[in-house]
Amino acid sequence: MKIVVGISRVFVGVLFIISGLIKLNDPVGFSFKLQDYFAPEVLNLEFLTPYALVIAIFVVIYEVLLGVMLLVGYARRFTLWSLLLMIVFFTFLTFYSAVTGKVTDCGCFGDALKLTPWESFYKDVVLLVLILILFFGRKYIQPFFSRNIRSITVFASLVVCLGITYHVLMHLPIIDFRPYKIGANISEGMTIPEDAPKPIFEYAWKFQVNGEEKVIVTNGDYPQQDGEFIGVETTEIQAGYEPPIHDFSMERGGEDHTTTFLNMENLIVVIAYNLSVSEMDGFNKIKTVTDDALAKGYRVIGLSASSEEDTEALASDYKLNFKFYFCDMTTLKTIVRSNPGILELQKGTIKQKLHWNDASELKLRNLPETSVQPDPVLKKSLDSIAVLDQRYRKLMYLETEEEREKAALEAGFEEADYSIGSLWAKQAAIDSLNMNYITGIFDTRGYPGTSMVGDANTAAWYVLQHNPKHIEKYLPMIKEAGQKGEIPFRLVAMMEDRYLMGKGEPQIYGTQGMTYDDERGDLIWPIADPEGVNERRKEAGFETTIEAYAKNLFGEDFEYKVLTMEDVNKD
Incomplete structure (x- = not known):
């Protein structure tokens, strides 16, 4: 009996320590498992759900301490009663899970070792027998070391457990046993081998x-x-083969973008599985690091199980310059034990995974310009903005009220005021909102040109052109985009001319005209080096000379004249 008790003592003590430490490595994951048990359709203990993490931490630390106390022989009577009550409770839970099938994984060993409900139950039955042997053979359990050393050992174990708990809660699990660990490829994890067992x-x-x-x-x-x-x-x-990764998707607006993103290089993914319980302070750090990533050429998206309305509101509140896509909540909880959390993906392979507390430690490279990848979501947004940019402008330049009303009705406007003043006010409000959106793109991703948004490359230019007070700040970016072929260079020329005219200086390409209500009348704004303007226009991509352009602008009877700033500014 003494030998049996000794073997049982070591086996139970070591198993409790190992099981407890595995769960202590990921208390958040264990709390999710407890929430499964607390659900209405299982034990109907929903009032405990808000305390699931606290309960999880208490249980796993207590489990480790009981293993240590059993091995060193500390507080023998208390330890054995605690072990007995705990294993009886666990045996009940695993039996309930096995019979009802409502919880398919008890989480006894976290994600390190998956057991079926019946395997978990049989394991607990074995432990129950061993603990009963210890309980009835407790006289053979002799303490090790002196009383003080035993107390110090238990106290030190408690301190270590609390330290581990703090570390994994403020960062991430020390060891990642999940299929989304760093180095794992999500696409490969979803693949079913050809020779896999079929159900x-x-x-x-x-x-x-x-x-x-x-x-x-x-x-x-x-x-x-x-x-x-x-x-x-x-x-x-x-049962047939089930791949380690399933229920993973990236969806938005009814479209599945999973394949696109999993084939993409240099992708940063922000995960916030449920915005209602997210740690909102984390989004300030997320904002900083994702803006930096966008500026360096990375693509950034979010994943959440919350509604599109909620994620759009979050992006607006924290000025996040990326869109969220939908993914299953359980899957997102499995990917990263942080809400929010950050991943770096390279063609579906997880290269970095960080808690929001460690967002500043995300390692980013300055990517070559050739690595810029198309952004279909941004293109779609810019297409919409391009429509809004012209929403009322088409009506503004019609000469009569009747023409404006007819055109407005054809465009689908209902019961609107078609006076020219009202149209300008409405368009000005749209222009301001558009500029706020475009500014966020400019400041984080640079100019959204052809390589990024294809034929939507001019949308941001038009928005800036219609908000002239911002041109000075972003003109260098526009020039760079034109030199790289991201937008037609003639648009760069038009914006530079408009900027110079606004400053009261001669333009370069002759694209800007002016109409005065005095003897000056219609005119082409003065041009620096007018003799070479047609050559410059040709190089910029214009197909007409300054003379022909002036007639197109002011009518066939208009004759272009070279003017100086003194001619324009005279009283």
Whole structure:
């Protein structure tokens, strides 16, 4: 009996310590498992859900301490009663899970070792037997070391456990046992091998034969049986292979973008599985690091199970310059134990994973310009902005009220005031909102040109052109985009001319005209080096000379004249 007690003592003590430390490495994950048990359809203890993390931390630390106390022989009576009550409770839970099938993984060993409900129950039955042996053979449990050393050992174990708990809560689990660990490829994790076991089903076919019900069981084939067919019941008798990663998706607006993003290089993913319980302070750090990532050429997206309205509101409140996509909440909880958290993906491979507390430690490279990748979501947004940019402008330049009203009705406007003053006010409000959006893109990602948004490359230019007070700040960026072929260079020329005219200086390409209500009348704004303007216009991509352009602008009877700033500014 003494030998049996000794073996049981070591086995139970070590197992409790290992099991507790594995869960202590990921108390957030264990708290999710407790929430499964607290759910209405399981134990109906929803009032405990808000305290799931606290309960999880207490249970796992207590589990480790009981293992230590058993091994060193500390507080023998208290330790044995605690072990007995704990294992009885765990045995009940695992039996309940196995019978009902409502919780498919008890989380006994976290993600390090997955056990089926029945395997967990049998494990707890073995432990229950061993603990009963210890309980009734407690006289053979002799303490090790002196009383003071035993107390110090237990206290030191508590301090270590609290230290580990603090570290993993403020950062991430020390060891990642999940299929989304650093180095894992998400696409490969979702793949089912060709030789993977297939599920096997048993079919119970029911027939009415001579007034009696007859059941014939097959593995799928319809049986050759006379009589009236009643129905069939299907039972899975052997589960097929399930890939370690499933239910992973990136969706937005009813479109699945999973394949696109998993084939993309230099992708930063912000994960916030549920905004209602997110740590909002984290988004200030997220804002800083994602703006830096965008500026260096990375693509940034968010993943959340919250609604699109909630994620848009969050992006607006914290001025986040990226869009959120939908993914299953359980999957997001599994990916990173931080809400919010950050990943770096390289063609679906997880290269970095960080808690929001460690956002500043995200390692970013200055990517070569050739690594800029198309952004279909941004293109779609810019297409919408381009429409808004012209929403009322088409009506502004119509000469009569009747023409404006007719055009407005054709455009789908209802019961609007079509006076020219109202149109300008409405368009000005749109221009201001558009500029706020475009400013965020300029400040984080640079100019959204052809390589990023394809044929939507001019949308941001038009928004800036219609907000001239911002041109001075962003003109160098526009020039750089034009030199790189990201936008037509003639647009760069037009913006530079407009900027110079606004400052009261001669323009360069002759794209800007002016109309005065005095003897000056219609004119082409003075041009620096007017003799070379047509050559400059040709180089910039204009197809007309300054003379022909002036006629297009002011009519066939208009004759272009070279003017100086003194001519324009005279009283």
